[in-house]
Structures are given as structure tokens and as C-alpha cells.
Amino acid sequence: AQSVTQLDSHVSVSEGTPVLLRCNYSSSYSPSLFWYVQHPNKGLQLLLKYTSAATLVKGINGFEAEFKKSETSFHLTKPSAHMSDAAEYFCVVRSGGYQKVTFGTGTKLQVIP
Amino acid sequence: DGGITQSPKYLFRKEGQNVTLSCEQNLNHDAMYWYRQDPGQGLRLIYYSQIVNDFQKGDIAEGYSVSREKKESFPLTVTSAQKNPTAFYLCASSMTGDSLNEQFFGPGTRLTVL
Numbered sequence: 001a002q003s004v005t006q007l008d009s010h011v012s013v014s015e016g017t018p019v020l021l022r023c024n025y026s027s028s029y030s031p032s033l034f035w036y037v038q039h040p041n042k043g044l045q046l047l048l049k050y051t052s053a054a055t056l057v058k059g060i061n062g063f064e065a066e067f068k069k070s071e072t073s074f075h076l077t078k079p080s081a082h083m084s085d086a087a088e089y090f091c092v093v094r095s096g097g098y099q100k101v102t103f104g105t106g107t108k109l110q111v112i113p
Numbered sequence: 114d115g116g117i118t119q120s121p122k123y124l125f126r127k128e129g130q131n132v133t134l135s136c137e138q139n140l141n142h143d144a145m146y147w148y149r150q151d152p153g154q155g156l157r158l159i160y161y162s163q164i165v166n167d168f169q170k171g172d173i174a175e176g177y178s179v180s181r182e183k184k185e186s187f188p189l190t191v192t193s194a195q196k197n198p199t200a201f202y203l204c205a206s207s208m209t210g211d212s213l214n215e216q217f218f219g220p221g222t223r224l225t226v227l
Contacts, residue, residue: 009153032212043117043203043218044156051213090155094212101146101216103155 002027004093006104014112019078021107023091033074034092086111117219119204124224134189134222136204144210145187150201162187199226
């Protein structure tokens with residue numbers, strides 16, 4: 001069994017300040033973990049992925065995430081928010097077969113000018 | 114450009130009608146997926162396909178049907194049996210079903226039942 005919990009449904013930050021989007025997971029197997037971003041009425045775009053290599057993963061647009069097995073966490077961070085970062089972000093855990101993909105419920109990021 | 118296309122972008126259906134959503138990929142991926150997205154619920158898997166002429170039910174397959182006659186195409190039919198079809202539908206593909214492979218998503222189709 002596997003699950004993923006995004007701890008905040010909404011996060012609001014000021015432009016230029018750090019971003020932290022939190023994600024906790026559980027999995028019976030060694031999982032792969034992903035963060036996706038979705039702008040309104042668009043598909044999902046991959047930001048970064050963890051697949052058991054380096055625990056600190058760098059992605060596109062200045063985002064990064066750290067896999068912490070002891071805390072079962074995969075939080076997404078960015079040092080300085082930009083207005084274009086306003087979107088919904090999904091944490092995803094994948095293990096096992098084709099259907100073993102579990103999406104979090106999403107975190108909406110608001111960036112205040 | 115390689116990617117996934119979905120059509121139409123917006124679709125309106127009267128109650129009792131079947132409608133078909135198109136999904137095409139030119140990434141040469143083996144696996145394809147259909148998800149339904151509702152506000153505050155994340156994405157839920159409707160159907161997936163590992164290879165041509167094979168597909169499996171996901172978590173919420175009732176009221177939906179699919180086919181996979183070609184590698185690049187995975188259309189979804191929303192039948193009149195689907196009780197609450199108004200939603201945003203996303204198609205995805207991955208190289209294989211291995212957990213190491215990320216999924217690539219299309220732009221989505223928003224279906225509204227009138």
C-alpha cells in the first residue's frame with residue numbers, strides 16, 4: 001500500500017521570499033517520488049523526480065526537493081518565489097506496477113507581489 | 114515536437130449521450146493512462162494500457178471505456194452510465210510502467226454535462 005499527503009492545501013508567499021511545499025509519503029517498497037506543477041486548465045508538467053539516486057534533487061525553474069527516508073518526506077523548495085510560480089503543485093509516489101501511482105491532493109501556491 | 118495531444122479542449126454533453134475524448138502521443142511510449150481530476154481530490158486513475166490491444170481498469174472505471182488499437186492512440190469514451198462525468202480529464206504516457214519512469218501529461222479536456 002502507498003499514500004501521499006500534502007500537508008497544506010494553500011500556501012501564500014511574497015514575491016522574492018522562499019517557498020516550502022510539504023509532502024509526506026508511505027510505501028511498502030522503495031518508491032520513486034515526483035513533483036508536478038499545474039497551471040489553470042493545463043496539463044501537469046514534471047518539476048523533478050527522485051529515483052533512489054542523490055537524495056537532493058534539482059529540478060526546473062529553480063525548484064529542488066530533498067528525499068528524507070527517516071522522515072518519509074519529500075518537501076519542495078525554492079529560494080525565491082516568482083509571480084510565474086503561482087500554480088497548483090502535486091506530489092506523486094510511484095512503486096510497483098503500472099497502476100501504482102498515487103497523487104497528492106495538491107497545494108495551491110499564491111505569490112503576492 | 115514530441116508530446117501528448119488531447120482533443121477537444123472543451124466538450125459539452127447532454128445527459129444520456131456518449132462522448133469520446135481523444136489522446137495521441139508521439140513519444141513512442143508503451144504505457145498510456147487516463148485520469149479524472151476533480152477539485153481537491155488529486156488525480157484518480159480511470160484506465161491504463163501497457164501495450165497495444167491491452168488495457169486494465171483503474172480505480173474508477175465504471176461508466177468509462179477505452180481502446181488501444183494503435184501504440185500512439187488511447188481514446189476514452191464517457192458513457193451515459195457514468196453518473197457524474199463533469200470533470201477535467203487528463204491523458205498521460207510513460208516509457209514503460211516501471212516506477213522509475215515519469216509520466217508525461219497532455220493539456221486536458223474539460224467535459225461538462227448540460
